[in-house]
Amino acid sequence: MNRTFILADFFGESATKTTAELATAAARIGEVTAVVLAPIGKGAAMAATVKVGPITTVIVVESADFAKHGVPAMADALSQLVTTHAPVAVLIASYAMGKEISARVAVATNSGIITDAQDVAADRSSTQLVFGGSTTVHSAVNTPTAIITVRPKSVEASTIAVAPVVEKAAITIADSAKGATITTSQPPVKGGRPELTEANIVVSGGRGTDGNFAPVEAFADELGAAVGASRAATDAGWYPHSHQVGQTGRTVSPQLYVACGISGAIQHRAGMQTSKTIVVVNKDPEAPLFEIADFGVIGDLFAVLPQATQGVHSRKS
Amino acid sequence: MKIAVCVKQVPDSWAEKKMGADGFLDRENVDAVLNDLDEYAIEEALRIVEANGGNEEDGIHCITIISMGPTRATEAIRKALSMGANDAILVSDPALAGSDALATSLILSEVIKKGGFDLVICGTESTDARMSVVPAMIAARLQWPQLTFAGKVEIDVSANKVAITRVTEAGVDAMSAAMPAVISVVEKINEPRYPSFKGIMAAKKKTIETHDLSSVGVSAQSPWSRVVDSALRPPRAAGIKVTDEGSGGDALVTFLAEKKLI
Ligand SMILES: Cc1cc2nc3c(=O)[nH]c(=O)nc-3n(C[C@H](O)[C@H](O)[C@H](O)COP(=O)(O)OP(=O)(O)OC[C@H]3O[C@@H](n4cnc5c(N)ncnc54)[C@H](O)[C@@H]3O)c2cc1C
Ligand SMILES: Nc1ncnc2c1ncn2[C@@H]1O[C@H](COP(=O)(O)O)[C@@H](O)[C@H]1O
Numbered sequence: 001m002n003r004t005f006i007l008a009d010f011f012g013e014s015a016t017k018t019t020a021e022l023a024t025a026a027a028r029i030g031e032v033t034a035v036v037l038a039p040i041g042k043g044a045a046m047a048a049t050v051k052v053g054p055i056t057t058v059i060v061v062e063s064a065d066f067a068k069h070g071v072p073a074m075a076d077a078l079s080q081l082v083t084t085h086a087p088v089a090v091l092i093a094s095y096a097m098g099k100e101i102s103a104r105v106a107v108a109t110n111s112g113i114i115t116d117a118q119d120v121a122a123d124r125s126s127t128q129l130v131f132g133g134s135t136t137v138h139s140a141v142n143t144p145t146a147i148i149t150v151r152p153k154s155v156e157a158s159t160i161a162v163a164p165v166v167e168k169a170a171i172t173i174a175d176s177a178k179g180a181t182i183t184t185s186q187p188p189v190k191g192g193r194p195e196l197t198e199a200n201i202v203v204s205g206g207r208g209t210d211g212n213f214a215p216v217e218a219f220a221d222e223l224g225a226a227v228g229a230s231r232a233a234t235d236a237g238w239y240p241h242s243h244q245v246g247q248t249g250r251t252v253s254p255q256l257y258v259a260c261g262i263s264g265a266i267q268h269r270a271g272m273q274t275s276k277t278i279v280v281v282n283k284d285p286e287a288p289l290f291e292i293a294d295f296g297v298i299g300d301l302f303a304v305l306p307q308a309t310q311g312v313h314s315r316k317s
Numbered sequence: 318m319k320i321a322v323c324v325k326q327v328p329d330s331w332a333e334k335k336m337g338a339d340g341f342l343d344r345e346n347v348d349a350v351l352n353d354l355d356e357y358a359i360e361e362a363l364r365i366v367e368a369n370g371g372n373e374e375d376g377i378h379c380i381t382i383i384s385m386g387p388t389r390a391t392e393a394i395r396k397a398l399s400m401g402a403n404d405a406i407l408v409s410d411p412a413l414a415g416s417d418a419l420a421t422s423l424i425l426s427e428v429i430k431k432g433g434f435d436l437v438i439c440g441t442e443s444t445d446a447r448m449s450v451v452p453a454m455i456a457a458r459l460q461w462p463q464l465t466f467a468g469k470v471e472i473d474v475s476a477n478k479v480a481i482t483r484v485t486e487a488g489v490d491a492m493s494a495a496m497p498a499v500i501s502v503v504e505k506i507n508e509p510r511y512p513s514f515k516g517i518m519a520a521k522k523k524t525i526e527t528h529d530l531s532s533v534g535v536s537a538q539s540p541w542s543r544v545v546d547s548a549l550r551p552p553r554a555a556g557i558k559v560t561d562e563g564s565g566g567d568a569l570v571t572f573l574a575e576k577k578l579i
Contacts, residue, residue: 012372070483071453072463096449096466096485101448106419107457113418115448125545132448134361135336138545146542174364179462180494189489197486201578223579225532242486247444248354248504250486256578271449277576278556279569285560292553295572299561307566312579314568 002030005087007078008050008058013042015049019197020157022091023053025120025150026084027158029089033057034164035081037066046146047166054157058166065173067185071097072177075104078169082109082145089124091094093173094149103146112141116251118154118274132266134275152197153253158282188242196243201256202230202275204245206268207284208261208301212239215305216260228272230262246271260301266291281305310311318369318378318474320362321434322356322402323455326393327445327562331487351393354440356400356509361502362438363401363510364473379403381432383415391525399512399520406432410529412537418446421539422454429459429531436479439501441466452501462494465501469529472496 006022008015019034026032035056038046043060049293050058055255059081074097082090084104092098092115099121105114117126124146128137131201141147196202205216212287213227220227229239231246247270257275263270264280264287272278273292280293281301297304328347333363362380380398382405384390394405417425429437432475437459439452444513464470480493504560512520530537559568573579 004383016536043420049427051533071465072457075457083569087516095487097487100447100453100463100465102421103418103422103448103453106450106541107454109421110541113450114542129550130547134550136550137336137547139542140545142539143541176460180464180492180498182483182490182492185377186490187490188486216471223429226546234507242488247447248441256573256576277578279572281569286328287560290556290558293558294553294556294560294576295354296556296557297561297565297569303462304565304569307564308569309566311570314574315574315579 002088003085004030005085005090006034006055007090007092008033008034008036009098011045011094013049014317015046015052015058016158017120018093018152019050020053020159021155022150023055023156024158024174025053026089026091027118028122029124029193031056033059033085033087036060037077038045038062038069040064041166043101044166050164051161051235053162055161055162058164060166061166061171062168063171063173065178066108067108068182069173069178069180070182071136072104072179074109075101076173076177076309077171079105079108081169082111085221085280087145089120089148091120092147092149093243094151099149102149106147110141110143111145111146111147114139115149117148117150120148120150120155120289124148129274141167151253167257168204172184189240191229192222194224196228196250197252198216199226200254201205201225201258202245202252202254202272203260204230204262204272205233205239205260206230206262207232207236209233209238211236215302215309218306219258219309223295225258230268259289262289263287264291318366318436319432320365320379321383321429321432321436321437322358322362322397323348323383323439323451324359324393324397325352325384326386326390327348327352327443329347332427333579337542349389349392351396351442352443354442354444354504355397357442357502357504358438359397359400360401360507360509361470364507365436365470369474378455381406381434383425383428384408385416385421388527390433394525396481396512396519398523399516400510401513401516404523405525406528407525408528408533412530415540416538417542418450418454419541422451422458423538424493424533424535425451427530429455435496436472437497437499440498441501441503453501456499459497459499462498462516464492466500467500467502468505470500470502470506474533530549
C-alpha cells in the first residue's frame with residue numbers, strides 16, 4: 001500500500017483539527033504517517049495528542065533546533081524522513097510556515113509542490129481555487145513524491161479515534177539549515193474568541209468602525225464568532241495585525257462572514273471570498289463588497305449591529 | 318554592499334484573470350504590472366543602501382533587480398529602476414513559459430550565485446501565483462540563511478549581520494544571521510516611494526541585461542507539476558440587499574435564521 005506523510009499541526013502541544021483534516025485527505029492516497037517535530041522531551045506527550053483521523057503511525061523527531069532555527073531546521077528533518085521513507089505524498093497545513101517548510105522539502109527532495117489545495121484526490125491530484133476564487137484548477141505532480149499544502153477547513157475531518165504506533169527517529173539537523181537563529185519568540189495574543197482560520201463565523205470591521213470595534217465584537221460574541229479586520233483597521237492600530245483578513249493577512253473560509261464598514265478592495269476579498277455565506281453592512285450602497293454579498297444591509301453599522309446582536313440574543317432565550 | 322531584489326511582472330490585481338487553453342494563465346489579454354508586494358522589497362533595499370552611504374556609481378552600494386519572465390517584463394523592471402535601483406537582469410526564454418516555482422527558484426538562484434550579492438530581498442508573495450514559496454526555495458538552493466516575512470530589517474554592515482522581526486500568523490520572532498542571506502518583506506514594513514520624474518528619466522539609461530537559459534547555464538527543466546484542467550466557477554448569485562430604515566438588524570437576523578446560521 002502507498003505510504004503518505006502528514007506534518008502534524010499543533011496548537012501549543014496539542015494536535016489541532018487541521019491534523020485530522022490532513023490525515024483524512026492523505027488517507028485517500030495511502031496509509032498515513034504523521035510526523036511530529038517536537039522540542040526535546042516533549043515528543044511523547046505531543047504524539048499522544050495525535051489521536052483523531054486515520055493515522056497508523058507517528059514518527060517523532062525531537063530537536064532543540066526547531067525552536068532555534070525555525071523553518072529550515074523543520075524542513076531539513078522532514079526532508080530526511082521523506083528521503084528515507086519515500087512517501088507518495090506529503091500533506092502540510094497551508095500557513096506561512098507550512099508553505100515555507102513545503103518549499104524547502106520540495107527543493108531538498110526534488111519533488112513537485114502544490115500550495116493551497118482545497119481538496120486532494122486519491123490520485124494525488126489537487127483542487128485549487130485561483131484568481132480570487134473565480135476559477136477552479138486541478139493540478140498534478142509528476143514526481144515520485146508530491147508535496148501538497150492544504151487549506152485548513154477545506155477538507156471535512158474524519159472524527160475516528162485512533163491509537164497509532166509511535167516511533168522515534170534520531171535526526172541530525174544539517175548546518176546549512178542553521179544559518180539563521182531565532183533570538184526571541186512571541187506567540188500571537190489569544191483572546192477568549194475562536195481562532196480566525198478555524199472559526200465557523202467571522203465578523204470583521206473596517207475603516208467604517210472609525211476605531212470603535214465594540215459593536216463588531218459584541219455581535220461576534222453573540223454569534224460565537226472570531227473577529228477580523230481590514231487592513232485600513234489594522235494599519236490604523238485599531239486591531240492587531242494578526243486579525244487582518246486579506247491578501248497580506250489571513251485567508252478565512254467560514255460558514256458565515258460578516259463584513260462591517262469594509263468597502264471590499266480586491267486585497268480584502270482575496271482573504272474571504274471563498275466564505276460560504278457573505279453578509280455586508282455598509283452605509284454606501286455602491287460599496288463593491290455588496291457585489292459578492294448573499295445578504296447586504298445598506299446602513300450604519302452602529303445602528304444595524306446592536307439591533308442584530310439583540311435580535312440573535314432574544315432568539316436564543 | 319550588493320543587494321539583489323527579485324521582482325515579478327504580474328497581471329494587474331484588478332484585471333479579470335483567466336486560464337488559457339494551454340493550462341497556463343492567459344497573460345496576453347491583461348495589463349501587466351510590477352507585483353505590488355515587490356515594491357516593498359525595492360523600497361527596503363533603497364532604504365538599506367541610503368542608510369549606508371547611498372547609491373554609489375562605482376557600485377559599492379548597488380541594487381540589482383532580478384526577474385524571470387517574458388521580454389515584456391522589462392516594463393515592470395523599468396518601474397523598479399525608476400524607483401532607484403541601479404541595474405537589472407532579466408532571464409527570458411521560450412522554454413521557461415509555464416515554469417513552476419521550482420524552476421523559477423532554480424533560475425533565480427543561479428543568477429544570484431554569479432552576482433556576488435550580500436543580500437537578496439523578495440516580496441512575500443506574487444499576486445498571481447500566490448504561493449509564497451520562491452524566497453524559501455532560493456534560500457534552500459543557495460544554502461543561505463532564510464529570514465522571511467520581515468516586518469523590520471536591520472543591517473550591520475561592519476559586523477556583516479542582518480536581523481529581522483518575522484511577522485506571521487504564528488506570532489512575532491526576532492531572528493538574525495550572517496550575510497549573505499535571503500529575506501522577504503511584508504507590506505507593513507514601509508511605504509514604497511513613487512518614481513520621481515528624474516528617476517523615470519534616469520531609468521531609461523540604466524542597463525537591463527537579458528539572459529536566456531544557456532547563458533544562465535541551466536538546461537530546460539521538465540515541470541515538476543502541471544495544471545490538468547481548469548474551469549470558471551459560477552459567479553456568486555446576486556444576493557438580497559435591504560436598506561436600513563430602522564429594522565435592518567432584524568432583517569439580518571431573519572436572514573441568518575432562515576439560512577440556519579443561528
Ligand atoms: C499590497 C497591498 C496589500 C493589501 N492587503 C490587504 C489585506 O490583506 N487586507 C485588507 O483588508 N486590505 C488590504 N489592502 C488594502 C486594501 O486595498 C484597502 O485599502 C482596504 O481593504 C480598505 O479597508 P476598508 O474597507 O476597511 O476601508 P475603506 O475602503 O475606506 O472602506 C470603509 C467602508 O466603510 C463604510 N462605512 C463608513 N462608515 C460606516 C458606518 N458607520 N457604517 C457602515 N459602513 C460605514 C464606507 O462606506 C466604506 O465603504 C492591501 C493593499 C495593498 C496595496
Ligand atoms: N519570476 C520571478 N522573477 C523574479 N522574482 C520572482 C519571480 N517569481 C517570484 N519571485 C519573487 O518571489 C516572491 C514570492 O513569489 P511566490 O512564491 O510566487 O508567491 C515574489 O514577491 C518575488 O520577490
